[in-house]
Amino acid sequence: MKPVILTGLRANNDLHIGNYFGALLPLIDMAKHHADEYEVNLFMPDLHSFTTPIDHGNLQRDIMNNLRIFVAAGLPLDNPSVHLYRQSYIPAHSELTWILDCFTGFGEFSRMTEFKDKSAKVGTEHIGVGQFNYPALMAADILLYGATYVPVGDDQRQHIEYTRNIAERLNNKFGELFVVPKPVKEQHEFFGKDQGLRIKDLADPTKKMSKSDESGRGIIFLGDNPTEAAKKIKSATTDSLGKINAANRTQSGVQNLLQILALTTGRLIEEVNAEYNGQEQYGPLKAAVADAVSAFLTDFQSRLANVDEAQLRAKLESDEKQMNEIANTTLLKVQKAVGLRA
Ligand code: ATP
Ligand code: MG
Numbered sequence: 001m002k003p004v005i006l007t008g009l010r011a012n013n014d015l016h017i018g019n020y021f022g023a024l025l026p027l028i029d030m031a032k033h034h035a036d037e038y039e040v041n042l043f044m045p046d047l048h049s050f051t052t053p054i055d056h057g058n059l060q061r062d063i064m065n066n067l068r069i070f071v072a073a074g075l076p077l078d079n080p081s082v083h084l085y086r087q088s089y090i091p092a093h094s095e096l097t098w099i100l101d102c103f104t105g106f107g108e109f110s111r112m113t114e115f116k117d118k119s120a121k122v123g124t125e126h127i128g129v130g131q132f133n134y135p136a137l138m139a140a141d142i143l144l145y146g147a148t149y150v151p152v153g154d155d156q157r158q159h160i161e162y163t164r165n166i167a168e169r170l171n172n173k174f175g176e177l178f179v180v181p182k183p184v185k186e187q188h189e190f191f192g193k194d195q196g197l198r199i200k201d202l203a204d205p206t207k208k209m210s211k212s213d214e215s216g217r218g219i220i221f222l223g224d225n226p227t228e229a230a231k232k233i234k235s236a237t238t239d240s241l242g243k244i245n246a247a248n249r250t251q252s253g254v255q256n257l258l259q260i261l262a263l264t265t266g267r268l269i270e271e272v273n274a275e276y277n278g279q280e281q282y283g284p285l286k287a288a289v290a291d292a293v294s295a296f297l298t299d300f301q302s303r304l305a306n307v308d309e310a311q312l313r314a315k316l317e318s319d320e321k322q323m324n325e326i327a328n329t330t331l332l333k334v335q336k337a338v339g340l341r342a
Contacts, residue, residue, distance in 0.1 A: 006147035008045040011066040014221045018199035018209040035081040051130040072304040089320045092327035096140035139163040144327040146179035151191045174337035202236040205253040226297040230290035246273035264296040
């Protein structure tokens with residue numbers, strides 16, 4: 001058996017260019033380059049989609065659209081070591097979550113930083129119980145397949161530690177049930193710690209582009225009309241210094257535009273910086289970025305429109321069948337251990 005790399009991308013909205021260049025492309029790159037030595041599980045965490053409120057009328061559309069985006073971005077559907085599936089189609093995720101919940105302390109989840117932050121914002125009366133115990137669902141996502149490597153940002157560090165703890169806790173109590181995922185430090189060594197790429201919001205370049213941002217003015221969504229997207233670039237916030245210096249940390253708007261130009265044209269950031277450094281007008285840079293973004297979107301959207309829907313559906317169906325078998329094997333071991341099965 002090859003070791004398993006596992007990763008999911010929540011479908012709670014249309015994806016933006018930050019998600020695309022910061023998460024999706026690296027993920028697909030990994031699927032392409034590691035599929036010889038690893039099984040690569042890429043799943044759509046649909047049960048995680050509504051731990052925070054969403055418009056449920058759009059969920060099915062967003063799930064399928066995001067899966068198509070994976071394919072349009074280059075995910076190889078014909079590689080038997082790359083597995084693509086929707087979480088809710090594998091009921092073992094929900095079943096194992098309940099069992100893990102029963103071996104988890106209330107305090108253990110109350111201490112999760114993400115939960116503390118979110119509940120401080122909306123109040124414990126309004127935060128969903130799903131937001132409270134989703135680390136157990138995340139642990140089930142990982143443990144059912146014996147995944148060792150799971151690329152996560154710093155915000156998910158505690159959840160990986162919990163996954164390791166709960167796996168070890170049950171292994172100690174019941175014998176070897178689970179493969180324990182690697183510690184966060186080794187995860188970072190394996191994936192190259194947080195490649196660090198963060199595309200900034202165009203309207204407020206001091207913060208990152210985020211799909212749940214209310215106004216949407218500073219975000220380039222992959223589904224944006226290319227002409228409208230070009231307008232967003234042209235009205236991007238810059239600064240009043242009047243001279244481009246890519247090394248100046250106070251020019252975050254300009255740095256962001258240079259970054260977007262490099263990414264959407266496939267050029268090295270150093271080369272783009274060298275071309276624009278010293279220029280005393282921002283107009284030409286904005287025009288170049290607007291053209292590049294609009295061309296990128298036009299090209300991407302045509303690839304998206306040409307995704308072979310039948311091939312995608314067939315891949316999902318066959319992988320979901322295969323993943324059910326693997327997940328159910330792990331689940332049965334656990335059910336036997338806790339006395340639910342003979
Ligand atoms: P939300 O507002 O719902 O948190 P988000 O845009 O922050 O949405 P996430 O679903 O939190 O997106 O993250 C999905 C992936 O995209 C993560 O791997 C995250 O690191 C990456 N990502 C998110 N925003 C950016 C960005 N601005 N630049 C680069 N990568 C990003
Ligand atoms: Mg986020």
